[in-house]
Amino acid sequence: xxxxxxxxxxxxxxxxxxxxxxxxxxxxxxxxxxxxxxxxxxxxxxxxxxxxxxxxxxxxxxxxxxxxxxxxxxxxxxxxxxxxxxxxxxxxxxxxxxxxxxxxxxxxxxxxxxxxxxxxxxxxxxxxxxxxxxxxxxxxxxxxxxxxxxxxxxxxxxxxxxxxxxxxxxxxxxxxxxxxxxxxx
Numbered sequence: 001x002x003x004x005x006x007x008x009x010x011x012x013x014x015x016x017x018x019x020x021x022x023x024x025x026x027x028x029x030x031x032x033x034x035x036x037x038x039x040x041x042x043x044x045x046x047x048x049x050x051x052x053x054x055x056x057x058x059x060x061x062x063x064x065x066x067x068x069x070x071x072x073x074x075x076x077x078x079x080x081x082x083x084x085x086x087x088x089x090x091x092x093x094x095x096x097x098x099x100x101x102x103x104x105x106x107x108x109x110x111x112x113x114x115x116x117x118x119x120x121x122x123x124x125x126x127x128x129x130x131x132x133x134x135x136x137x138x139x140x141x142x143x144x145x146x147x148x149x150x151x152x153x154x155x156x157x158x159x160x161x162x163x164x165x166x167x168x169x170x171x172x173x174x175x176x177x178x179x180x181x182x183x184x185x
Contacts, residue, residue, distance in 0.1 A: 027103045028141025037076035038118075038155065038166040040093055045172025045182050049112055053104040065110040069137070070145060071096035072170060076163055079131045089155045095170055096147040099135040110135040113173035116151050121165045127153075130173055 004096045051064045073094045078088035099110045111134040118127045155166055174182070 020033035028050050035078055035162040036164040037074075038163040038168050039088070040072055040074050040091070040116075040170070042072060042170045043117070043169040043171035045179060046115075046174055048182055049172040049174060050111075050177060050181055051112070051178070051179045052102075061103045065099055065102050067099040067110060067112070067172070068098050069095060069114070069172070071147075074150075076158075078163070080157070085160065086156075086158050089157055091145060091153045091155065091163075091168065093151045093153070093168065093170065094147060095151070096145060097133070097135060098143065098145045099137075101137045101142045101144075105137075106111045110137075114148075115171055115173050116153070117171075118153060118155065119167045119169065120169060123167075126166075158185075 007061055012045055048066070048068045050066045052058055053064045054158055055062065064103050073096075074112050076089050076091045078087060078089050085185075093116060095114065095116075097114075097115045101108070101110070111132070113132050115128055115130045117129075129149065129151070131148065133146075133148050135144050153168065155163070157163075172178075
């Protein structure tokens with residue numbers, strides 16, 4: 001049986017060893033003097049997806065599914081070297097999807113890809129990552145809300161840059177027809 005005193009004796013060395021591995025300076029979200037996090041938002045034209053089953057029909061009976069990015073949340077923390085002022089900002093993004101099953105959906109699933117893009121202050125895309133995701137409609141449900149595993153980005157900071165010198169956009173990976181549909185609505 002491990003008592004509180006024995007547990008503290010076991011944990012203290014592990015905590016001290018962990019503290020030695022920390023970088024020279026770490027800012028956690030909400031800590032004093034923490035630099036700002038990058039802006040994280042959805043990309044307007046790619047916030048919604050509408051997919052029809054294969055074939056020429058585009059009526060309600062041909063609708064496979066529709067969906068939207070219903071929630072984005074996240075946090076960031078900095079690891080900065082006190083001597084050089086350089087380091088990284090690590091960003092963790094959680095994406096939630098609200099998916100509606102269409103009349104043409106026979107699989108009880110909505111399989112799609114979404115992306116996370118990192119842009120610099122001038123709007124140039126520095127990196128774009130795509131992730132597959134499948135939402136499952138259980139029983140007789142026609143609407144589900146599901147969250148994917150967090151996406152973690154590590155952004156190098158040099159030359160005095162901070163998190164607010166970058167933007168992160170999340171959206172559905174759409175084909176040209178889906179994008180045109182969104183822009184038309």
